[in-house]
Amino acid sequence: MKGRIATLMVHTSPLEQAGTGDAGGMNIYVVENAIKMAAAGVEVDIFTRATDPDIPEVVEIVPGVNVRHIEAGPYQGLSKEELPSQLGALTHGMMECLARLPSDYYKVLHSHYWISGQLGWMVSEQTKIPLVHTMHTMAKVKNLNLAEGDSPEPITRAIGEEQIVKNASALIANTDAEAASLVSLYGANPDNVFVVTPGVDLQRFTMGGGKSAARTKLNIAPDAYLLAFVGRIQPHKGPEVLVRTVAELVAHAPHLRAKLALVVIGGASGSGNSEPDRLKALAKFLGVEDLIHFLPPVSRADLPDWYRAADLVCVPSYSESFGLVALEAQACGTPVVATAVGGLRTAVADGISGSLVDGHDPRAWAAVISRLLADPARRIALSLGATKHAANFGWESTARRTLEVYDWVLSAKSNPSIKLLS
Numbered sequence: 001m002k003g004r005i006a007t008l009m010v011h012t013s014p015l016e017q018a019g020t021g022d023a024g025g026m027n028i029y030v031v032e033n034a035i036k037m038a039a040a041g042v043e044v045d046i047f048t049r050a051t052d053p054d055i056p057e058v059v060e061i062v063p064g065v066n067v068r069h070i071e072a073g074p075y076q077g078l079s080k081e082e083l084p085s086q087l088g089a090l091t092h093g094m095m096e097c098l099a100r101l102p103s104d105y106y107k108v109l110h111s112h113y114w115i116s117g118q119l120g121w122m123v124s125e126q127t128k129i130p131l132v133h134t135m136h137t138m139a140k141v142k143n144l145n146l147a148e149g150d151s152p153e154p155i156t157r158a159i160g161e162e163q164i165v166k167n168a169s170a171l172i173a174n175t176d177a178e179a180a181s182l183v184s185l186y187g188a189n190p191d192n193v194f195v196v197t198p199g200v201d202l203q204r205f206t207m208g209g210g211k212s213a214a215r216t217k218l219n220i221a222p223d224a225y226l227l228a229f230v231g232r233i234q235p236h237k238g239p240e241v242l243v244r245t246v247a248e249l250v251a252h253a254p255h256l257r258a259k260l261a262l263v264v265i266g267g268a269s270g271s272g273n274s275e276p277d278r279l280k281a282l283a284k285f286l287g288v289e290d291l292i293h294f295l296p297p298v299s300r301a302d303l304p305d306w307y308r309a310a311d312l313v314c315v316p317s318y319s320e321s322f323g324l325v326a327l328e329a330q331a332c333g334t335p336v337v338a339t340a341v342g343g344l345r346t347a348v349a350d351g352i353s354g355s356l357v358d359g360h361d362p363r364a365w366a367a368v369i370s371r372l373l374a375d376p377a378r379r380i381a382l383s384l385g386a387t388k389h390a391a392n393f394g395w396e397s398t399a400r401r402t403l404e405v406y407d408w409v410l411s412a413k414s415n416p417s418i419k420l421l422s
Contacts, residue, residue, distance in 0.1 A: 169413070
């Protein structure tokens with residue numbers, strides 16, 4: 001296609017550090033996909049809410065990809081959960097920006113997450129620019145898979161998502177499982193649902209110098225058994241499962257205590273604002289506080305070394321639309337142990353690039369991890385399978401398929417008789 005795309009991601013900025021607050025895999029997805037679309041000749045403007053009065057209205061990420069800041073509500077102090085109250089202000093800010101541009105400046109609106117989808121619906125209604133929406137997570141799916149102590153998503157979100165599904169020209173799902181949920185839980189028209197698998201930066205996330213070099217750089221003992229968790233620290237991501245798993249491991253194999261370590265890399269988020277302190281207290285109660293190390297989010301440049309240094313990267317989420325951490329780790333040659341839920345079933349090739357665990361019982365997790373730690377040859381085989389599996393998921397493919405969805409939407413707009421592309 002030719003022209004510009006207006007990407008809507010209002011609740012979190014693509015300029016924020018992933019792994020803390022509301023910034024996570026979606027931020028990476030939007031930026032990487034936009035960069036590859038720009039490289040293909042399609043310019044992308046990413047609209048987000050301004051949270052700093054001193055930041056420029058427009059910030060260029062790379063040539064062809066700009067972040068545009070919308071003023072809506074106070075710069076500071078609004079949580080993601082409070083943003084729906086600012087939809088009127090967001091719509092006003094977006095329309096004010098569009099009024100300064102030619103009427104055909106954007107060919108497609110592409111919203112990410114339900115709050116942006118609500119904004120996209122309002123703007124699309126007024127401008128007749130077709131709306132494409134990507135959920136990333138869904139209230140009804142999350143509420144079916146709540147972690148202990150996690151708060152359910154409000155009914156207002158589920159209703160908002162239903163409205164987006166009804167009014168969007170096309171819906172993009174990360175996996176076949178997510179597409180099925182859109183149809184079964186939200187009544188989406190299957191003809192309007194497209195599966196576009198997320199990718200991984202295969203130039204950044206590589207085996208590099210391998211585990212030995214990474215451990216030397218990070219000052220990690222060469223004979224340590226290192227488990228890694230990377231992501232926002234909130235109940236839904238399941239870090240408590242790993243704390244309890246470490247306790248199970250050393251209880252059944254006391255010799256592991258001298259070498260075992262779990263590194264938790266990330267910041268507090270959402271309903272888990274007190275989660276790091278709670279997890280530290282739990283680790284102390286279980287007698288494993290000396291084995292668990294909490295680190296703040298690290299930069300994208302430094303993250304590959306942490307993946308390479310780990311023996312296993314663990315993703316114990318209660319639900320995931322995909323699981324970019326799993327893919328990044330595998331691209332670095334590190335096997336992944338993940339919950340057998342949602343998109344993780346696609347991101348991890350069970351028995352080839354890692355292991356999938358049914359449920360969140362720490363005893364089951366400990367059994368899987370202990371077998372892998374005791375079998376270096378098995379970990380080497382999974383490492384080779386991990387890099388091969390991850391190689392199938394480049395961002396170029398994600399961008400190309402996304403552009404095909406845009407083409408379909410624009411063709412359907414000009415010719416309503418057009419059917420779904422194969």
